[in-house]
Amino acid sequence: MTERPRADARRNRARILAVAEDEVAAHGPDASLEQIARVAGVGSATVRRHFPTRRALLEAVSRSQMEALCGRARGLGGDGGGRSALVEWLADVVAHSASARGLVAALAFEGAEPGQEDGCAAMMEEAVEPLLRRAVREGAVAADVTVADLVTLVVGAVLATEHHPDPVAAADRVFRLAVAGIGPPGGRWSGAR
Template identity: 60%
Template sequence: MPERLRSDARRNYARILAVAEEEVAARGAGASLEQIARTAGVGSATVRRHFPTRRALLEAVSHKRIEALCVHARGLAEHADSRAALLEWLSDVVAYCVSARGLAAALSYDSGGDGTAGAGTAGDGTAGNGSVYENSCSAALEEAADPLLRRAVSDGAVASGVTVADLIALSVGIALATEHHPDPTAQAERLFRLAVTGLSPGS
């Protein structure tokens, strides 16, 4: 929750976020900001004051899951098998992206669909002050998982040149490609294993 908010503003923020979590869980990244405002009993301007873009809202909704993935990455740092540790974490990222609606959109690098959800953002994916909007969800995951990847590369278990950002993009792509599949969890896991092992027999 943002610091230095008045008590009424803090209550509004908490209420909006709780409603947003329910709406995103039900409707995904396209959840209506106007419906969130109505359900929370506040004006649309209040929602946009706390969350000036749809991405900002999705990042707030995804915060707990992102933190859980960061904690898991740190917990795997001393795993004996560096490749297995990295793949275990990445498999969890894919599973979270599939099961937690809105998370894949929060981790993606596009404008989140309507990068102009409210005043203060520009239509080119930049913030109102002209600076590029930072994807704090991806940044947090990259920082937490970087030691896992570096150790796997150092051990010769993963090709050099691979970045955590690449792995997150792969996870997001799999989640978005399978979201309308009859069994998205199973299909996402299958595609993930294909990506990990490659297409050649015996690879």
């Protein structure tokens, strides 16, 4: 039987998380853990006890957004063609990641802690896998495309445009260019001559 945390520990965690959400929104994924502790009225050791790494804190901050996005992916499971459902959902992830500072850092596979199966990247993998499999079955996406490829595409588009005056629009444009290719509409570009 798992022991339930004490009431004061639950309150501290909730307070730290609320402050972290504000700090990450204001300063991005590099928000100061010491500032979060100060504003929450706890010591930095308390922050680290609840969130042992910066990534753990970012994932906790991003969890509700990722849960909503994953719910949307499940809702797209039967709508339209496989490729359009997959692209529509990935475009939503790009838009949310470009506007919600910290989410893209929580999605990035690089630096993920081993054994962290319930993180944002793992949630995304579980949500997008059925959409990807369907698009591959329909022949609308290459069979060798992986979820890791799609996460890298999202992360890359968002990080490449994060300092743009309108990062959401810029990330969406880069993402859609990558998905469509750079050839003319209706044309085929092989890249080889």
